[in-house]
Amino acid sequence: MTTATTIFTRRALIAVLTMVLVPLWSAPPGAASTDGSGDAVAVNATRLTLATDTDIPKGATVDLLRRTMTLAAGEKRHLRGRLEATSTTTGIVGLTQRIRCLNAxxxxxxxxxxxxxxxxxxxxTTYAIPGHLPLYADLLLTAPAAGVYTCVLQGSAYSTLSGAYHLTAVAGSTWLEADDTDRTGARWWQNPACESADPNSSCTYVGGGPARRDAWVFYDDGTPVHQWQAHPNAATVSAQANVELTTCYQGTASCSDTMEAYPRGENAVVDTRLEFIQLDMTGHACRTHSTSARRTVTDDAHHAVGYSALSGIPVDPACGTRTFLMRVYVKHVSGQTVKIDGVQSGITSLTNGIAFNQFPSL
Structure with a gap:
């Protein structure tokens, strides 16, 4: 994947990091099915766990785990990855996690x-375990044709710090999880193209100056508005969204120059709200389900993803449809202007959402 270069300063060191972005807060909860009572129960999935600590050298991308599946055309699987890494240096080093699926x-x-x-x-010391940085990612794989698919969890490290160093993927805490059965009718959202350096000023920003004060991801950011149909047999539905955010401090190579208002160290605070809306027969909101959070993105972290999820949502027959709309509200509160990252290199999704049907147990 081609990414851009970002400059960071710490302890008189400058690390130039080629990166696409990050998780900050809690791990994303998994989608669920339901039993006959409508209570959520876990979908059957297989988790592959890293058996031994694995070094990720600077400038390298390392395959950590892989899952091979034989799928029918159109079959869907939800994959979730977790990469927990330690570092051999006190300097700043970029870490990227990817879930990449390959055909035969x-x-x-x-x-x-x-x-x-x-x-x-x-x-x-700001991580849950000092020195241990965890990253998460979610992917909905839809097989374009019948065949064998191999999905790989990858880790990359990058920096211009001098001297020898490496990151290490931690055994037992690094894993790749994939559904064992089809996610019938599930839907994937992703927002428009937004390269790291934004050379074409195509990204969405919230903040001061020329930036917008707020934005609706998947709704008014250039994403085609998609209305999702819950399956006729679904007892409930669920939704989740991962929204990638980047602080635009002065001198960064990760934002349009016009969006850089403050020196590094200002940090940023934003409010986010995931909405999953059941529509009525006229296409207007009938039932709105939402979850909100306040997010702080530091300039040292520079990139962060906010996870939001809703599960066990009833499909209300009084609405007259089984149609839903997903959107995420992002409002700037204070500090640096923030970029909402999108698709890089035409294929790599940094901000995305998934809707799931939740079927009764048989």
């Missing part, structure tokens, strides 16, 4: 799901 000929199947964040150093 070795060609990549769109889309690739990616997340990343700067590992802020072996002495960092």
């Amino acid at each position: 000929a070795g060609a990549t199947v769109p889309a690739v799901a990616a997340s990343a964040r700067n590992h802020e150093g072996s002495d960092t």
Whole structure:
């Protein structure tokens, strides 16, 4: 994947990081099916866990785990990956996680799901486990044709720090999970193209100056508005969204120059709200289900993804349709202007959503 270069300064060191972006907050909850009572129960999935610590050298992309599946044309599988990494340096090093699926000929199947964040150093104490940075990513694979597909969890490290260093994927805490059965009728959302350096000023920004004060991801950001039909046999439905955010401090190579208002260190705060809306017969909102969070994105982290999820949503027959709309509200609160990242290199999705049917147990 081709990504752009971002410059970071820490302890008088400058690390130039080629990256696509990151998770900050809680791990994304999995989609669920339901039993006869309508209570959510876990979908059967297989989790492959990294058996031994695996080094990720600077400038390298390492295949960590892989799952091979034989799928019918149109069959869908939800994959979730977790990469937990430590570092041998106190400097800032870029870390990217990708879930990439290949067909039998070795060609990549769109889309690739990616997340990343700067590992802020072996002495960092702001992670849940000091020095241990976890990343998560979600992908909905839809087989374009019948055949064998291999999905790979990859990790990449990058920086211009001098000297020898590497990141390490931690055994037991790094894993790739994939559904064992078809996710009938599930739907994938992704927002428009937005390259890291945004040379064409095509990205969506929220903040001060020329940026918008707020935006609706998947709704007014150039994404075609999609109305999803819940399956007739679904007892409930669920939705999740991963929204990738980047701070636009002065001198960064990850934003349009016109969006850089403050020196590095200002940080940013945004409010987000995932809405999953059941529509009525006129196409207007009948039932709105939502979850909100306040997100802080530091300039040291620079990139972060906010996870949101709703599960066990009833399909209300009084609405007259089984049609749903997904959107995510992003509002700037304070600090740096923030870029909402999109698809890079035509294939790698940094901001995305998934809707699932949840069927009664038989």
